Amino acid sequence: xxxxxxxxxxxxxxxxxxxxxxxxxxxxxxxxxxxxxxxxxxxxxxxxxxxxxxxxxxxxxxxxxxxxxxxxxxxxxxxxxxxxxxxxxxxxxxxxxxxxxxxxxxxxxxxxxxxxxxxxxxxxxxxxxxxxxxxxxxxxxxxxxxxxxxxxxxxxxxxxxxxxxxxxxxxxxxxxxxxxxxxxxxxxxxxxxxxxxxxxxxxxxxxxxxxxxxxxxxxxxxxxxxxxxxxxxxxxxxxxxxxxxxxxxxxxxxxxxxxxxxxxxxxxxxxxxxxxxxxxxxxxxxxxxxxxxxxxxxxxxxxxxxxxxxxxxxxxxxxxxxxxxxxxxxxxxxxxxxxxxxxxxxxxxxxxxxxxxxxxxxxxxxxxxxxxxxxxxxxxxxxxxxx
Amino acid sequence: xxxxxxxxxxxxxxxxxxxxxxxxxxxxxxxxxxxxxxxxxxxxxxxxxxxxxxxxxxxxxxxxxxxxxxxxxxxxxxxxxxxxxxxxxxxxxxxxxxxxxxxxxxxxxxxxxxxxxxxxxxxxxxxxxxxxxxxxxxxxxxxxxxxxxxxxxxxxxxxxxxxxxxxxxxxxxxxxxxxxxxxxxxxxxxxxxxxxxxxxxxxxxxxxxxxxxxxxxxxxxxxxxxxxxxxxxxxxxxxxxxxxxxxxxxxxxxxxxxxxxxxxxxxxxxxxxxxxxxxxxxxxxxxxxxxxxxxxxxxxxxxxxxxxxxxxxxxxxxxxxxxxxxxxxxxxxxxxxxxxxxxxxxxxxxxxxxxxxxxxxxxxxxxxxxxxxxxxxxxxxxxxxxx
Numbered sequence: 001x002x003x004x005x006x007x008x009x010x011x012x013x014x015x016x017x018x019x020x021x022x023x024x025x026x027x028x029x030x031x032x033x034x035x036x037x038x039x040x041x042x043x044x045x046x047x048x049x050x051x052x053x054x055x056x057x058x059x060x061x062x063x064x065x066x067x068x069x070x071x072x073x074x075x076x077x078x079x080x081x082x083x084x085x086x087x088x089x090x091x092x093x094x095x096x097x098x099x100x101x102x103x104x105x106x107x108x109x110x111x112x113x114x115x116x117x118x119x120x121x122x123x124x125x126x127x128x129x130x131x132x133x134x135x136x137x138x139x140x141x142x143x144x145x146x147x148x149x150x151x152x153x154x155x156x157x158x159x160x161x162x163x164x165x166x167x168x169x170x171x172x173x174x175x176x177x178x179x180x181x182x183x184x185x186x187x188x189x190x191x192x193x194x195x196x197x198x199x200x201x202x203x204x205x206x207x208x209x210x211x212x213x214x215x216x217x218x219x220x221x222x223x224x225x226x227x228x229x230x231x232x233x234x235x236x237x238x239x240x241x242x243x244x245x246x247x248x249x250x251x252x253x254x255x256x257x258x259x260x261x262x263x264x265x266x267x268x269x270x271x272x273x274x275x276x277x278x279x280x281x282x283x284x285x286x287x288x289x290x291x292x293x294x295x296x297x298x299x300x301x302x303x304x305x306x307x308x309x310x311x312x313x314x315x316x317x318x319x320x321x322x323x324x325x326x327x328x329x330x331x332x333x334x335x336x337x338x339x340x341x342x343x344x345x346x347x348x349x350x351x352x353x354x355x356x357x358x359x360x361x362x363x364x365x366x367x368x369x370x371x372x373x374x375x376x377x378x379x380x381x382x383x384x385x386x387x
Numbered sequence: 388x389x390x391x392x393x394x395x396x397x398x399x400x401x402x403x404x405x406x407x408x409x410x411x412x413x414x415x416x417x418x419x420x421x422x423x424x425x426x427x428x429x430x431x432x433x434x435x436x437x438x439x440x441x442x443x444x445x446x447x448x449x450x451x452x453x454x455x456x457x458x459x460x461x462x463x464x465x466x467x468x469x470x471x472x473x474x475x476x477x478x479x480x481x482x483x484x485x486x487x488x489x490x491x492x493x494x495x496x497x498x499x500x501x502x503x504x505x506x507x508x509x510x511x512x513x514x515x516x517x518x519x520x521x522x523x524x525x526x527x528x529x530x531x532x533x534x535x536x537x538x539x540x541x542x543x544x545x546x547x548x549x550x551x552x553x554x555x556x557x558x559x560x561x562x563x564x565x566x567x568x569x570x571x572x573x574x575x576x577x578x579x580x581x582x583x584x585x586x587x588x589x590x591x592x593x594x595x596x597x598x599x600x601x602x603x604x605x606x607x608x609x610x611x612x613x614x615x616x617x618x619x620x621x622x623x624x625x626x627x628x629x630x631x632x633x634x635x636x637x638x639x640x641x642x643x644x645x646x647x648x649x650x651x652x653x654x655x656x657x658x659x660x661x662x663x664x665x666x667x668x669x670x671x672x673x674x675x676x677x678x679x680x681x682x683x684x685x686x687x688x689x690x691x692x693x694x695x696x697x698x699x700x701x702x703x704x705x706x707x708x709x710x711x712x713x714x715x716x717x718x719x720x721x722x723x724x725x726x727x728x729x730x731x732x733x734x735x736x737x738x739x740x741x742x743x744x745x746x747x748x749x750x751x752x753x754x755x756x757x758x759x760x761x762x763x764x765x766x767x768x769x770x771x772x773x774x
Contacts, residue, residue, distance in 0.1 A: 267625030
């Protein structure tokens with residue numbers, strides 16, 4: 001078969017290789033501690049499940065409007081007002097099949113073939129792949145602990161050229177858990193928008209913050225494009241429901257493209273998500289957030305004790321991007337051996353870019369504190385046994 | 388806002404304009420007969436609803452593998468064996484967010500910028516828009532009653548050139564309800580594949596056939612790309628679940644792209660769809676199919692009585708593409724006036740291409756026979772009242 005040329009550059013994820021091997025080992029009776037995938041162990045919150053069951057009894061599961069159930073768009077707008085004190089016209093909110101759908105939609109609206117799009121390296125591997133899907137060119141800007149792994153205006157100014165069309169920023173970020181300070185975000189957004197570039201702000205880990213709360217890029221400008229989701233903070237991964245907030249001037253374009261790409265997002269998930277903002281559910285999510293904070297501390301302390309470096313303490317999401325330069329010269333070989341020999345699954349830096357990936361491992365604290373402690377014990381034994 | 392250039396060519400659907408206006412009129416207390424949208428009035432089959440409710444109680448709603456639940460991929464493979472006598476390796480089946488997702492996936496794998504893709508005109512409006520999304524050039528081939536509104540090998544041979552990369556065929560087709568005969572399909576597939584082009588066969592209306600059953604393009608070749616869905620025959624529109632069957636040589640590429648585009652299809656919908664192939668459910672679907680057949684006959688006879696021409700009797704899906712040349716010179720103005728004055732919503736040909744769209748109206752038989760009769764009565768009164 002001859003594929004489209006873009007497919008040569010759309011790489012598979014190492015994490016899937018790790019996950020597949022982990023499942024094989026489990027199939028053979030091994031106990032595996034999963035710290036490789038970005039999916040928490042928590043089940044769908046009971047309040048959401050109840051709402052979904054009620055919808056199945058009471059609602060006709062038909063197509064919704066392309067932008068989503070009007071009630072849900074209003075509820076999301078209400079959440080921005082309540083959480084961030086920002087008023088968003090519900091028309092600007094497009095409910096999508098996951099944040100994946102929101103990214104597909106927004107990049108489809110923005111990226112012309114040949115456009116450069118700036119991204120932090122390390123960063124989420126789908127960003128460069130989806131930019132390439134539309135013929136764009138991902139420009140990876142190496143970030144490190146000096147900027148808490150964030151893109152900055154000065155990094156961007158140094159690389160901006162005529163081909164540059166915009167940026168994707170993420171806070172809290174995958175794989176580093178870093179959070180962008182408000183002044184850094186503002187100067188970055190100003191820098192891009194003054195050059196007539198677009199800003200896509202991926203806010204999928206919003207709500208999972210363990211120090212200062214993150215701000216939305218909508219606080220910086222009302223012409224940014226925001227991506228968010230019910231998957232992470234709201235605990236609804238398998239429901240595949242996200243949203244995009246687009247500028248008012250882009251509503252018509254988003255509507256046309258959403259009709260063609262999706263028809264609409266899944267209806268049962270939309271009814272379930274309507275209950276996500278209920279006070280009863282938010283109490284449960286706060287309980288989970290506190291557990292994530294505790295897990296993070298267990299993991300960070302354990303890793304540092306074993307000689308991993310954490311030059312910038314992760315402040316959000318559920319990831320630790322650990323510098324393993326004093327532990328191994330090759331994070332990929334280390335991760336594969338750790339899985340085979342000790343039954344601990346983690347993701348090597350290779351999935352997240354080309355900025356010294358051999359020097360990093362991503363650990364997810366998506367397992368319980370007890371399992372994380374067990375994982376750290378196994379890691380310690382594994383490291384002692386190595387030459 | 389500056390959008391990507393592709394957006395200039397991605398047109399909105401007139402049907403959405405009609406639907407929005409119909410809802411406004413309903414909001415103002417008018418009774419509207421909906422024959423404009425491709426969504427049947429039947430609710431989700433009870434057997435499916437029961438399976439979904441059970442999944443909510445028993446299953447953890449997490450991400451599934453990118454290609455879908457293994458059980459569901461096997462069940463779909465089993466359906467091909469049972470219905471068509473064709474063995475498909477379940478690995479070749481990718482469960483997607485609706486047939487929309489399957490089209491996005493497959494065209495993303497196949498269409499390079501500048502590639503021409505041949506389509507029947509009239510045809511489903513998303514085809515040209517999704518081809519443009521990836522920088523491809525839709526080449527509309529005018530079809531008429533002479534080929535029962537189907538693409539044919541000779542039409543294609545006459546237009547094939549170096550830029551041509553492949554075709555999208557559909558049987559049963561939207562908006563014409565036409566079905567492609569096996570020999571026509573075989574020669575078309577042979578014609579394209581002998582020129583090293585790709586064949587995407589949209590089989591989303593499979594099962595909704597009222598004469599000879601349709602064959603799948605997988606009967607013609609095992610290197611075609613097939614699109615299908617749980618929306619239409621299986622009555623699960625709002626669940627947003629479809630699938631693609633890809634050639635074995637394309638499995639790896641499809642896997643990589645599906646991971647990036649979707650992560651996975653919605654999990655509750657996948658568990659619900661697992662029950663779609665149960666004998667109890669198939670009995671209910673057969674009952675519905677017979678009702679569609681009856682509705683079609685009511686609608687076709689009524690339209691012919693009123694002076695509409697049906698040069699090729701629709702044999703599948705739930706659409707009648709009626710030639711209104713003896714009724715009105717302008718199908719769009721007619722549709723808008725019919726809605727305002729008589730409360731009957733239908734779609735003008737303009738949504739389906741540039742092949743004499745002013746001469747056609749699409750009527751959906753997605754309403755009950757009784758409502759269709761009422762719609763025909765209103766249509767008759769409306770026509771009598773016109774100058």
